[in-house]
Amino acid sequence: xxxxxxxxxxxxxxxxxxxxxxxxxxxxxxxxxxxxxxxxxxxxxxxxxxxxxxxxxxxxxxxxxxxxxxxxxxxxxxxxxxxxxxxxxxxxxxxxxxxxxxxxxxxxxxxxxxxxxxxxxxxxxxxxxxxxxxxxxxxxxxxxxxxxxxxxxxxxxxxxxxxxxxxxxxxxxxxxxxxxxxxxxxxxxxxxxxxxxxxxxxxxxxxxxxxxxxxxxxxxxxxxxxxxxxxxxxxxxxxxxxxxxxxxxxxxxxxxxxxxxxxxxxxxxxxxxxxxxxxxxxxxxxxxxxxxxxxxxxxxxxxxxxxxxxxxxxxxxxxxx
Numbered sequence: 184x185x186x187x188x189x190x191x192x193x194x195x196x197x198x199x200x201x202x203x204x205x206x207x208x209x210x211x212x213x214x215x216x217x218x219x220x221x222x223x224x225x226x227x228x229x230x231x232x233x234x235x236x237x238x239x240x241x242x243x244x245x246x247x248x249x250x251x252x253x254x255x256x257x258x259x260x261x262x263x264x265x266x267x268x269x270x271x272x273x274x275x276x277x278x279x280x281x282x283x284x285x286x287x288x289x290x291x292x293x294x295x296x297x298x299x300x301x302x303x304x305x306x307x308x309x310x311x312x313x314x315x316x317x318x319x320x321x322x323x324x325x326x327x328x329x330x331x332x333x334x335x336x337x338x339x340x341x342x343x344x345x346x347x348x349x350x351x352x353x354x355x356x357x358x359x360x361x362x363x364x365x366x367x368x369x370x371x372x373x374x375x376x377x378x379x380x381x382x383x384x385x386x387x388x389x390x391x392x393x394x395x396x397x398x399x400x401x402x403x404x405x406x407x408x409x410x411x412x413x414x415x416x417x418x419x420x421x422x423x424x425x426x427x428x429x430x431x432x433x434x435x436x437x438x439x440x441x442x443x444x445x446x447x448x449x450x451x452x453x454x455x456x457x458x459x460x461x462x463x464x465x466x467x468x469x470x471x472x473x474x475x476x477x478x479x480x481x482x483x484x485x486x487x488x489x490x491x492x493x494x495x496x497x498x499x500x501x502x503x504x
Contacts, residue, residue, distance in 0.1 A: 184222045188230045190361040194373055198236035201226055202253045205263045206244040219260035236385050245284050248313035251301040254291035262290055288324045297392055299352055300325050302332035303340040310339035320347050327352045330406055331399040334368035338494035341406055350392050351407050352376045353399030374401040379414055409492040422502045434463045444486045
């Protein structure tokens, strides 16, 4: 499991939770320690020494509905084993699924867990919100939806998270080394979550997640609530305008490539620009009408076509000239 720590450090992550399945353990006979806490015991100190914030977690595996769930910030993953055994017995009898998952997640909640519904589009390729999911949300047993999972994106899950006030998360779900996973999914970087934490601590990460200040990232796409993207893009893209030359400079302060479209009120501007990582784009702003000056207080609306505030709409911010 220390490989996951090294990968996260190499990829510039600040925090990680290694969430092994409770129910799915194909290499159990090869383990030297069968405790569900063993991975945490191995990676916790190692990750901390490498500068990562470590969060204990596990993946609860159930057939759909309701599917799989990550429980983060738990203290004892072995406590879920009895529910796993009950589920397997109930599965054999084809009854009791609903109460079992609720009891399992209640155990997680008793440990202070933050609970995420994983990859809602798996395994069918599309997402469906079942009545049990609505029940669990209303009962406080789901805090977040994994909108981005490896190369899988759930537009329906994105909208459900916004509708029900849940956190929006992204993760790798890698079951093989990260380098091989990126080749498999044909992506340049891992999927991950940006948490808008006030401090670089586990406690601050938890506060931000509880306050729903998170966005998901996949393959240079950013998915989050508008208010969270507003916070990010205050620093992601900065601007300056020279009224004398009529030039607007947009500076990308990140490692992302942004694809932007610009529309102006009281001014005309070039239509599309690619804003490369840590680069600037200089565009000319001209009056909307010939032989007139750009009006004082004119604005330019900048739409980022690879950032989304719901499944249909791109993120737009305004620059005052």
